[in-house]
Amino acid sequence: MKFVDEAYIEVAAGHGGNGCASFRHEKYKEFGGPDGGDGGRGGHVYVVADTSLNTLIDFRYARKHEARRGQHGMGSDMFGAAGDDLVLKMPVGTIITDADTGQVLLELLKPDEKLILAKGGDGGFGNMHYKSSTNRSPRQKTPGREGQRFNVKLELKVLADVGLLGMPNAGKSTFITAVSNARPKVADYPFTTLHPNLGVVRVAASQSFVVADIPGLIEGASEGAGLGHQFLRHLQRTGLLLHIVDVAPFDDSVDPVAQAKAIVQELRKYDEELYQKPRWLVLNKIDVLDEAQRQGIRQQVCKGLKWKGPVYEISALSREGCETLVRDIYQHLHAAKPLTAQEVEQAFDPRFDRDAAASVDD
Incomplete structure (x- = not known):
């Protein structure tokens, strides 16, 4: 296997799902009230130190890594599902740096260490979130928040005595x-x-x-x-x-x-x-x-x-x-x-x- 100790990639966490504006529709229930659920959280991007790896060659050609977005909220009080997380396996000793600012984000120094690199966005609120005694038919809903996105530099420094x-x-x-x-x-x-x-x-x-x-x-x-x-x-x-x-x-x-x-x-x-x-x-x-x-x-x-x-x-x-x-x-x-x-x-x-x-x- 070719030895590669430096790579540049783009990572993006999932966006949160949008909230839903919905009202209960049921026979003989003319004013059922709001029942729009919240959106699901976007997926996180994790990095894991894998002792079986000793090169960054997997990231030399696969440059973009994106987690799934959260599901949108739905009627009938149904919340959206959270997006699937993305796990990236890297060699022990990898340093992850923000390529735009030069700031060190993470260092993988222990075997099997698992750290979060990019957080998924929170889901938006559905209209059932806004109901109150004075606002019985709210039509407000909020969109999901964007997940974190980074252009990062991966640099491998082997751990030796x-x-x-x-x-x-x-x-x-x-x-x-x-x-x-x-x-x-x-x-x-x-x-x-x-x-x-x-x-x-x-x-x-x-x-x-x-x-x-x-x-x-x-x-x-x-x-x-x-x-x-x-x-x-x-x-x-x-x-x-x-x-x-x-x-x-x-x-x-x-x-x-x-x-x-x-x-x-x-x-x-x-x-x-x-x-x-x-x-x-x-x-x-x-x-x-x-x-x-x-x-x-x-x-x-x-x-x-x-x-x-x-x-x-x-x-x-x-x-x-x-x-x-x-x-x-x-x-x-x-x-x-x-x-x-x-x-x-x-x-x-x-x-x-x-x-x-x-x-x-x-």
Whole structure:
């Protein structure tokens, strides 16, 4: 299924039914009095957070969504029926904004959350509503009120605990494959990841967190180079960013420090708040370096970036160093008690059924 994280639609609640002006007509009842009923309420438009969805593609082509109007009132004291409500299912993490004013109307942050987006109009009053001791044959009736109508922008921001940053081919997809149940496309050329992937990382039997892998950034992304900044919004709700740096690029002329600096600059250009999020440096592909080379590249990268935060050395391919990194991430996110060696070993045991966890891959 194609990944779509933005759409524009029009939603309209139903109008209320009109009231009825009617008088009772019955044999031997010459002056039966008013019996016109009220109109029914128009249908509401609801939105529901559906965990089985992870894209807005359903709304890319179906642009107009309208609930039914209420039934008109009728004679013989009959009120009109309320219009049928309309329920729109959207992925968890969807933000609904008024496209005309830019005001955020709703955010779907919890699974199965159901919220009202547009209210249906109230039904009009029939003439029986106006009868009194001084007005025994009222002919007044009122029309139903209009339902709310909005032009809205739908924007999906995935809900993840940890986000992965890095240049194309830095090993982000390999890393998320090694530590989670996600199975993104992995290949030896840039931009194999074309849309975000989510993976559930099982630290222990009852302890887990969610990692988001987005397409790699390149220098000039703010001007639209590569895939630009279009997927960085999916990192705005994360609690921790992992900046993955390829310390053994295929091209010897590529400078890991320059690449790391370019990512930091693009991140800051996009959103200062995202730039200020906790960020750890992860040096990947250390399995092709000897001990002396590892120490040298670590010092080179940290000095070039003036880095004072946490630094991890891993090999996503051989999973070297991944256990320690995953354990520290979980403890950072949840301030959990230290995991025992047995719990960590169980989580990374090949016999452990990692796929038993519910997958939220795209």
